[in-house]
Amino acid sequence: MPPVELRHLRYFVAVAELLNFTKAAQRLRVAQPALSRQIRDLEAELSVPLLERGPRAAKLTEAGAVFLGEARALLQRADEAVKLARAVARGERGEIHVGYAPSLTTELLPCALHSFHNAAPGVHVKLHDLSSEEMLRGLGEARLHLGLMARPSERALRGLKFELLREYPIGVALPPRHRLARGKTVALPQIADEPLVVYSRGEYPEYHAMLTELFAKSGRTPRLAEEHDSAPSLIAAAEIGRGLVIAPACLGILAGGRLKFLPLHPPPPRIQLVAVFDPQRLTEAAGKFLAAARIAEINPPVTNSRPRHRPQ
Amino acid sequence: MPPVELRHLRYFVAVAELLNFTKAAQRLRVAQPALSRQIRDLEAELSVPLLERGPRAAKLTEAGAVFLGEARALLQRADEAVKLARAVARGERGEIHVGYAPSLTTELLPCALHSFHNAAPGVHVKLHDLSSEEMLRGLGEARLHLGLMARPSERALRGLKFELLREYPIGVALPPRHRLARGKTVALPQIADEPLVVYSRGEYPEYHAMLTELFAKSGRTPRLAEEHDSAPSLIAAAEIGRGLVIAPACLGILAGGRLKFLPLHPPPPRIQLVAVFDPQRLTEAAGKFLAAARIAEINPPVTNSRPRHRPQ
């Protein structure tokens, strides 16, 4: 027995609405006998009469009336399913998973989210606060579409591509009343003996790599006073004088006026905030997010109009 | 361009679940090339790639993953629609409209509803408190499936059929302390001069026809004291002594112990409670209700276990 197809439903709905096989056949642009047989087949498949044929007009049976509602709903749902699939393919619906380095993206992320929401309102963004290593793994295993992080080493990329979004100079954040806060810049020798509050080594290995390299050039080793696992707690520690913070300039955004940021002199290589992705499977939606992040880079961050989006 | 059919969805779901065209073709009991082409046609119709074919295995695209969910839901819904139509045709789902004469059916209706609910739990019963005339009209215009009422005249039926459910003797309901309440029966002459409280003529014309005929045989005319539009108010009036009530015995059910019922002697023709229906379009569900009412006639009313159903 041939199964029920959407064609049967389309034909049945037409007949049920016009209550006339001939007119329905015209609307469907098929001949009346073809229509009659399709309806007959449908009824045979259901073993249920759906229409009572009268010489004057057709009439719905009770089962037919119920089935009409179902058929209409089904056809509409099918239509929506098709539209939805197309919208997903165009990157107008769906969801993307974006990994981000929390303290490095405080400036960019809100802007990118805002402009992405304008570009693709139907796409849900799932944010994942991850370490660089986790992001690269997630991208490799296709669990992430995009990673926002400090530029990783070439060999860690393993086929992934990246795009530069922003650069931040390295500097020192310290309380405004600190003795070094008077100058406009800070030289490394000035802080070689100062206690430092730093990101925890376990979660931010590349931060420590950067620190080590920084001090190695002057032959010194940093004096690590405390480790913290997040920027806010780092800032709080620095604010109460537990030590200085060496960090990219974007930390100043988080600190507000509580810490003063002084770039290092001579300037070391700047921290590069990049978007990492797998060029093989960059979906439309992920591409739009990348574009939004790019725009957020060109347009300086707007301090108003960002209340609708926040990380997590 | 050929439209999307359920077949495409069935095929796609199979491939998406197994992620392997060959295996899916086996499950679907078609050859692999046929399956491949159907999927290709589906993707062409959507203009959306749903699967990424790898030599090792197939993989869903993002749009494919979304569409898979929709396709599953659609197929299940279609299946349910078919089952629903069949259930309606079998009289296991749906609704029926039943007209009823309120005071005449107080005994039968609760039992019938109860046993019908057991027989067809999925069928919603819509009750309509109607006069005989309205019921016959509703039945003629196919707005009612069944009417529970006093047996109408043959010419009022106009093609409708009826089935006898119960018969009630005509009698007199009066307060227990009334002087006539001492006997076991009442003869018409005894009440010829008594004031009567009666159903209102407008809403119960056949009741008045019955009254007139009753008295005509003895050459008297009834002395109508008050008209009421419902049994409870009739009973209340009789209870406080405004007059006697001439009514079928089933009124006693409503009155409880407040009135005493005495059958007339010699007994006039008994009131026949019948179910009226259009034999042309007696649906399965309506037939089941009729059967339930029939059973309710055989089995005497159970006084417990009726709380689940009440008129309206």
Place this chain on the structure above:
DNA sequence: GCGGCATTATGCCGGAAAGGCATCGCGGCG
């Protein structure tokens, strides 16, 4: 690096089934 093995895609053919055309049967209406 190359053959073997899995996978999917392609070409071709036969048959089922949908569509079209002509016609019939059947009520209702004038």
Place this chain on the structure above:
DNA sequence: CGCCGCGATGCCTTTCCGGCATAATGCCGC
């Protein structure tokens, strides 16, 4: 009683789905 509108039937054509054989492709192991 004949005409008209409607749906059903019979017959033929066309479409397209499915099957078979086979090619193309990417991976793996030796």
